[in-house]
Amino acid sequence: MIEKFKREWLTSPGTNIMAGIVVALALIPEAIAFSIIAGVDPMVGLYASFLIAVIISLVGGRPAMISAATGAVALLVVPLVREYGVEYLFAATILMGVIQIILGIFKVGKLLKFIPNSVMIGFVNALAIMIFMAQLQHIFGISFDTYIYVAITIAILYLLPKFLKKIPAPLVALVVLTACYIFFGAEVRTVGDLGSIEKSLPSFIIPDVPFTLETLKIIFPYSLSMAIVGLVESLLTARIVDNATDTYSSKNKESRGQGIANFVTGFFGGMGGCAMIGQSVINVKSGATTRLSTFTAGAVLMLLIIVFGDLVVQIPMPILAGIMVVVTISTFDWKTFKYMKAAPRTDVFVMLLTVGIILVTDNLAVGVIAGVFFSAIFFATKISKVKVTSKLTENHYIFLFEGQIFFASIDTMIEQIEFKQYDKDIRLDFSQAHLWDDSAVDAIDTMVRKFEDKGNTVYVDKLNADSRKIVKELSQLNEQHLT
Amino acid sequence: MYKSILLAADGSNNSFRAAEETLNFINETAKVTILNVIQIEKSKDAILHGENTIQEQKVKLSDIIELYEENNVDYNVVFERGIPDETVVKVSNSGDYGIVILGNRGLNALQGMMMGSVSYKVAKRANIPVLIVK
Numbered sequence: 096m097i098e099k100f101k102r103e104w105l106t107s108p109g110t111n112i113m114a115g116i117v118v119a120l121a122l123i124p125e126a127i128a129f130s131i132i133a134g135v136d137p138m139v140g141l142y143a144s145f146l147i148a149v150i151i152s153l154v155g156g157r158p159a160m161i162s163a164a165t166g167a168v169a170l171l172v173v174p175l176v177r178e179y180g181v182e183y184l185f186a187a188t189i190l191m192g193v194i195q196i197i198l199g200i201f202k203v204g205k206l207l208k209f210i211p212n213s214v215m216i217g218f219v220n221a222l223a224i225m226i227f228m229a230q231l232q233h234i235f236g237i238s239f240d241t242y243i244y245v246a247i248t249i250a251i252l253y254l255l256p257k258f259l260k261k262i263p264a265p266l267v268a269l270v271v272l273t274a275c276y277i278f279f280g281a282e283v284r285t286v287g288d289l290g291s292i293e294k295s296l297p298s299f300i301i302p303d304v305p306f307t308l309e310t311l312k313i314i315f316p317y318s319l320s321m322a323i324v325g326l327v328e329s330l331l332t333a334r335i336v337d338n339a340t341d342t343y344s345s346k347n348k349e350s351r352g353q354g355i356a357n358f359v360t361g362f363f364g365g366m367g368g369c370a371m372i373g374q375s376v377i378n379v380k381s382g383a384t385t386r387l388s389t390f391t392a393g394a395v396l397m398l399l400i401i402v403f404g405d406l407v408v409q410i411p412m413p414i415l416a417g418i419m420v421v422v423t424i425s426t427f428d429w430k431t432f433k434y435m436k437a438a439p440r441t442d443v444f445v446m447l448l449t450v451g452i453i454l455v456t457d458n459l460a461v462g463v464i465a466g467v468f469f470s471a472i473f474f475a476t477k478i479s480k481v482k483v484t485s486k487l488t489e490n491h492y493i494f495l496f497e498g499q500i501f502f503a504s505i506d507t508m509i510e511q512i513e514f515k516q517y518d519k520d521i522r523l524d525f526s527q528a529h530l531w532d533d534s535a536v537d538a539i540d541t542m543v544r545k546f547e548d549k550g551n552t553v554y555v556d557k558l559n560a561d562s563r564k565i566v567k568e569l570s571q572l573n574e575q576h577l578t
Numbered sequence: 579m580y581k582s583i584l585l586a587a588d589g590s591n592n593s594f595r596a597a598e599e600t601l602n603f604i605n606e607t608a609k610v611t612i613l614n615v616i617q618i619e620k621s622k623d624a625i626l627h628g629e630n631t632i633q634e635q636k637v638k639l640s641d642i643i644e645l646y647e648e649n650n651v652d653y654n655v656v657f658e659r660g661i662p663d664e665t666v667v668k669v670s671n672s673g674d675y676g677i678v679i680l681g682n683r684g685l686n687a688l689q690g691m692m693m694g695s696v697s698y699k700v701a702k703r704a705n706i707p708v709l710i711v712k
Contacts, residue, residue: 216626339621339659380618380661428626
């Protein structure tokens with residue numbers, strides 16, 4: 096226990112604190128940008144990022160992973176905030192946490208295995224496209240100065256890391272260009288035009304919503320979507336961090352941790368969040384291995400807001416938009432185009448379908464569920480192809496079965512059999528097949544009976560061990576049929 | 579002669595030239611460790627596309643491995659995840675090696691334009707002799 100605590104918190108603290116600081120600096124523009132996407136005050140995203148990072152560092156399953164307010168969740172709640180206001184968002188965040196805790200207790204982390212890569216790629220790409228689209232309104236049709244600020248921001252973000260690796264480029268863009276704006280002025284919108292910054296710690300609140308069934312009806316669909324999307328992105332990120340650090344982490348503990356973090360955050364005026372791929376990669380790249388890095392990221396973020404809050408409202412929006420454009424470009428999976436050429440067509444279809452549904456419904460959760468549904472159907476179709484070939488040898492008439500025999504495949508199997516055989520020695524060869532359920536066993540019983548009705552002698556041949564076992568348990572065939 | 583040589587290799591032509599040069603520095607007792615750094619960003623591809631990163635990197639290093647097999651070099655391959663320059667420096671300074679050898683330009687074209695930054699960083703910060711092969 097103490098051993099584990101030491102390893103997860105106290106291993107090379109200096110490196111982890113430094114990594115946390117780097118992440119905190121990168122989190123600030125994102126937290127503000129995601130708040131603006133959701134249509135709430137920047138403080139809602141900043142409080143959320145502070146709380147979620149700090150809480151997940153204590154109760155999460157994956158050390159060194161960064162969780163905070165995210166675009167995926169922000170995009171989901173836009174209609175809720177627009178129609179009902181921010182208090183409903185807090186309530187929805189609390190319920191999101193409850194759902195995630197329940198899913199975590201029921202070990203739903205394992206279910207994520209059933210999300211195929213095609214759906215995950217679609218999810219990541221749709222997320223990138225949606226955040227990108229959300230930036231366009233802050234870039235186009237505002238002023239000439241806006242274009243200049245965006246262009247310089249993007250240039251800094253791409254060129255600076257080639258010379259200067261230690262200081263995060265987004266921070267340099269933010270500080271240098273905000274200073275430019277403060278000294279020289281420009282015709283741009285600022286964070287202050289879209290909300291206010293409070294230089295104080297978040298405090299406990301009970302969301303100001305009526306505690307009625309009506310409210311529950313309003314928030315539940317949002318909470319469910321938020322919970323699903325949060326877990327999908329968190330567990331995807333956890334697997335990436337597992338891979339990057341050559342370690343394993345508990346996905347169920349992470350699910351519960353995400354739930355606790357969101358539950359608490361809702362009570363302190365924050366919006367829901369989850370793990371972030373980009374920030375976690377930055378953290379691990381900076382050498383982070385422990386929970387201390389995540390804790391530092393949250394704590395330093397809050398400290399910076401309390402100290403520099405007055406300056407934050409002066410940040411020109413085009414800088415944030417430029418930073419977010421670069422973030423989405425690195426979020427997008429550029430291997431997708433190679434994937435579309437190489438992967439099976441059904442996988443590519445599922446990937447495009449996932450992206451399409453998400454972009455049409457504006458809901459990442461719906462896209463993931465639809466993607467999983469279609470890939471399951473494709474899988475069942477693909478696997479339910481059974482091939483039956485027949486051949487006549489000197490003494491026997493042999494039917495060779497190839498494929499997976501189960502409820503979905505027995506019809507195609509039986510259709511291929513010519514039952515008009517009389518007084519023959521028939522062998523059903525299952526050496527290339529596997530029987531999976533009682534429907535399969537029933538089908539074999541039926542075939543045997545049909546042949547025997549016409550005076551044939553039937554042998555069920557070469558069942559593999561598993562198939563033989565269920566035939567023995569479920570079938571009416573007797574020993575002499577089985578060879 | 580060095581007993582223990584570290585060869586930092588990314589699988590590029592330059593790293594192959596460095597591998598060839600290594601042959602001039604060894605005798606029967608020398609051991610060469612081929613260090614390949616896997617970048618953290620690779621993990622995203624590994625998960626999203628089910629790629630086996632180590633397997634892929636091995637393919638990239640196959641020319642070097644073949645060269646060493648032909649010349650009966652006592653070698654082993656080590657994979658480390660991290661930022662290339664920092665990781666090479668860290669392993670160089672681990673105390674296990676007498677010299678680090680690397681090519682002067684890696685795979686990243688943009689970084690190459692700004693001069694081979696990995697070799698520059700390693701030359702600056704490694705505590706053991708550094709041989710940069712042009």
